[in-house]
């Protein structure tokens with residue numbers, strides 16, 4: 001089933017907790033005053049999609065439409081929207097995971113986006129490329145600017161940061177977004193990933209990349225940061241391996257470092273004394289950190305995509321079959337991906 005009929009909205013609907021996705025028609029949603037409707041051409045999968053489906057959290061209202069990453073063309077804007085107009089090519093972070101409103105889920109032909117969570121994409125960027133980063137970038141922006149308290153950049157040139165920055169899990173969607181952002185903010189980034197991804201991660205801004213399976217990875221990163229003259233007191237663990245990230249910060253930057261995690265700290269592990277450990281939350285870019293989120297999506301990201309200081313990453317893997325393959329895409333991400341973003345095209 002495809003969506004070539006412009007008056008029809010097809011959605012990969014989650015009818016009840018734990019159900020498999022089913023493609024069903026839904027009304028084309030209407031935008032609120034500060035919202036826009038986007039006709040998606042590409043939708044990307046995030047781990048939270050299958051996690052909500054399997055573990056039933058964040059959503060109370062069923063049936064629902066999940067999805068945080070959709071990219072396409074604006075078809076309607078709300079009465080207070082000034083930044084966007086009909087016909088703009090945009091990407092955006094769908095709000096369904098925090099407003100429980102199925103119209104704001106990306107896994108459908110037409111999605112409502114908040115204007116503060118939307119970015120115009122450059123003409124040279126494909127919809128597939130544009131779909132890969134809204135959630136990963138929101139997660140990284142909250143990690144760096146809110147949790148690690150990095151000041152928002154004022155000029156276009158990066159200011160050299162005193163501390164090195166650890167990014168554990170840099171081949172993940174979140175990690176590769178954080179690497180690019182951190183490089184633009186002037187950090188020397190010390191990253192971990194499987195060796196197959198080291199070259200890509202370096203080319204996107206990491207200073208040095210280490211194999212996280214190396215038994216001496218902690219000692220090697222601490223030594224490299226010392227040799228570079230930038231001990232690491234700030235870290236973002238994009239996959240929440242946790243313990244080793246904490247050890248690096250304590251050994252390298254001393255006890256007063258800050259570690260941001262993508263998921264919760266495993267409380268079975270003792271928290272190292274003095275190290276501030278906090279979880280990031282992508283949704284904060286649209287809630288209590290909405291001012292930062294608006295700046296990030298409406299200004300910073302648009303410019304960074306245009307000047308290519310942020311590019312689409314990781315590599316895209318298309319799952320053929322359109323919305324009917326949404327479940328296949330969820331299952332693929334659940335089974336585990338390595339340096340890939342799983343994307344579905346909406347014809």
Ligand SMILES: NC(=O)c1ccc[n+]([C@@H]2O[C@H](COP(=O)([O-])OP(=O)(O)OC[C@H]3O[C@@H](n4cnc5c(N)ncnc54)[C@H](OP(=O)(O)O)[C@@H]3O)[C@@H](O)[C@H]2O)c1
Pocket residue numbers: 046047048135136139168169170171172173174175192193194195197212238239241261262263279280281282283333337338339340
């Ligand atoms: N808090 C939030 O708001 C938020 C938002 C988005 C995502 N998340 C969570 O953050 C995590 C990452 O999400 P994602 O979309 O970026 O995932 P992803 O792209 O699916 O992550 C896959 C990558 O994780 C890497 N990895 C797995 N185990 C690792 C380890 N022990 N050390 C280093 N790297 C490891 C793998 O690296 P290699 O290929 O190099 O082996 C793989 O490329 C997920 O748990 C997700 O649910 C949280």
